[in-house]
Amino acid sequence: MTKTPILSIKxxxxxxxxxxxxxxxxxxxYSGEILGFLGPNGSGKTTTLGILLGILEAxxxxxxxxxxxxxxxxxxxxxxxxxxxxxxxxxSGYDNLKIIAEIKGVPFSEIDAIFKEVGLEERKNSKxxxxxxxxxxxxxxxxxxxxxxxxxxxDEPTNGLDPSGIVEIRELIVSIAKRGMTxxxxxxxxxxxxKICTHVVVLEKGKKLHAGRVSEVLKASETVEMAAFDMxxxxxxxxxxxxxxxxxxxxxxxxxxxxxxVDPAExxxxxxxxxxxxxxxxxxxxSLENYFLELISDQxx
Amino acid sequence: xxxxxxxxxxxxxxxxxxxxxxxALTNTGADSAVPIPKFSFYSFPYVWHNMAYLAGMFKIFxxxxxxxFVSNExxxxxxxxxxxxxxxxxxxxxxxxxxxxLLSLAATxxxxxxxxIMGLLKTKVLTWEVATRKLFFILAYFLELLAFGSFALxxxxxxxxxxxxxxxxxxxxxxxxxxxxxKLPDEVxxxxxxxxxxxxxxxxxxxLMKLFGVNFREYVATQDIIVSIVWMAIFIGSVFFMMxxxxx
Numbered sequence: 001m002t003k004t005p006i007l008s009i010k011x012x013x014x015x016x017x018x019x020x021x022x023x024x025x026x027x028x029x030y031s032g033e034i035l036g037f038l039g040p041n042g043s044g045k046t047t048t049l050g051i052l053l054g055i056l057e058a059x060x061x062x063x064x065x066x067x068x069x070x071x072x073x074x075x076x077x078x079x080x081x082x083x084x085x086x087x088x089x090x091x092s093g094y095d096n097l098k099i100i101a102e103i104k105g106v107p108f109s110e111i112d113a114i115f116k117e118v119g120l121e122e123r124k125n126s127k128x129x130x131x132x133x134x135x136x137x138x139x140x141x142x143x144x145x146x147x148x149x150x151x152x153x154x155d156e157p158t159n160g161l162d163p164s165g166i167v168e169i170r171e172l173i174v175s176i177a178k179r180g181m182t183x184x185x186x187x188x189x190x191x192x193x194x195k196i197c198t199h200v201v202v203l204e205k206g207k208k209l210h211a212g213r214v215s216e217v218l219k220a221s222e223t224v225e226m227a228a229f230d231m232x233x234x235x236x237x238x239x240x241x242x243x244x245x246x247x248x249x250x251x252x253x254x255x256x257x258x259x260x261x262v263d264p265a266e267x268x269x270x271x272x273x274x275x276x277x278x279x280x281x282x283x284x285x286x287s288l289e290n291y292f293l294e295l296i297s298d299q300x301x
Numbered sequence: 302x303x304x305x306x307x308x309x310x311x312x313x314x315x316x317x318x319x320x321x322x323x324x325a326l327t328n329t330g331a332d333s334a335v336p337i338p339k340f341s342f343y344s345f346p347y348v349w350h351n352m353a354y355l356a357g358m359f360k361i362f363x364x365x366x367x368x369x370f371v372s373n374e375x376x377x378x379x380x381x382x383x384x385x386x387x388x389x390x391x392x393x394x395x396x397x398x399x400x401x402x403l404l405s406l407a408a409t410x411x412x413x414x415x416x417x418i419m420g421l422l423k424t425k426v427l428t429w430e431v432a433t434r435k436l437f438f439i440l441a442y443f444l445e446l447l448a449f450g451s452f453a454l455x456x457x458x459x460x461x462x463x464x465x466x467x468x469x470x471x472x473x474x475x476x477x478x479x480x481x482x483x484k485l486p487d488e489v490x491x492x493x494x495x496x497x498x499x500x501x502x503x504x505x506x507x508x509l510m511k512l513f514g515v516n517f518r519e520y521v522a523t524q525d526i527i528v529s530i531v532w533m534a535i536f537i538g539s540v541f542f543m544m545x546x547x548x549x
Binding site for chain 2: 050053054055056057072073074075076078080082084086087088089099100103104143
């Protein structure tokens, strides 16, 4: 028995004129996942989310929300923040949320709780254009939360904020995630995805480069760096081991990529058995950032 | 803001026009051999026609309000947000059509009540028949606003940006269609949108006009009604069509 994905994307493609912004992207998102959409600017993150939210038309491919073809009705169960907060500048924060509540069919009585949650109670009657960037962003997240949606789509929610604003927004997202809401978060910041997400999809030039659990991505990228008097012998010796997938030199050190976790003591013992004595041995858990940069640069070489 | 400007100009024109026309008339009359009777702009049943024609000249203000109202949704990208929140594209278009209808209705009522009051005050022999005889001009005015509003709606949806939309609207309204109309024979030119919409309420056939020997229609032509409604349908249909598959 298979669970129906909340969101299922099949071979989604989008052209802007001749430019292919999205190239046959397929992926499934299941309930409770916090999926990070990771990619540099212009990799197709916003395009994908725009299509999923009905504001862009896909050139080819299809997607299903809650197992069904898209309708405006479904979007009422999705909270979305795309790129920048979009509100009527000449209306108050409260009136803006009233419009959204009206569209989503949510009672106005829920609006006050939203202002409390995002910490904007005191400013709810100020015009939107008087809000600071951080406040605008918080209002946008509040708007997305209205009606307690099943899914949240957040596109670069911390973009353009100062460090304290970033922390604030991230804390807010983590607290939302704890309620068990499914979240799709697009970001070009790895650190953000690493901290918040359970799953990750790496995009580059509209292509899916990698997808999986964040923890798997981290596990798969363990490396050991070593040095010895005779680097050539060291390389030969370590390359023979079945758990080593690849070796390369970096800053005068030999780096071995491991297929699985191996205790450094074990590596030391194996090398000593072969008569190679290391002068330096360090296990390195490659951060997602390195992994990400590597994925991107692989494509360029 | 624009609506207030509209109100002020309209009121000023409504009140000031008789004064202006009469003084113009008196001045002309001074050199004329024939004595010209002082006429009342406001008396029933002519007031309906006079006012509808006069107000028709200000419809461009209402068109600007419509253009701003629609293009703001694009430039603030609130349209995006509304669609994301679960509004359908057709619902969005309907909401703007509703706005055009309400604005036209409001403008028609703004015209109706002062005309009514002026007519009641200035008509010497007041009967029900006299008071209602040319009331259909007010309805024609309403149709004129609806059709012109649909044109503004179409331009705004087409160009999305207020400056461009206003530019095109003004260019077409003041220049382009006049050139086209000039090049075409009159019978064909009558099918052009602005021309047909403008023809709904023809120039009032006042004593002043008779003086110049011009004779205008004192009725609303069925052809103009049909042509205006067809254009309205084309404009609104195009808006729905444009919004069907467009990236917003």
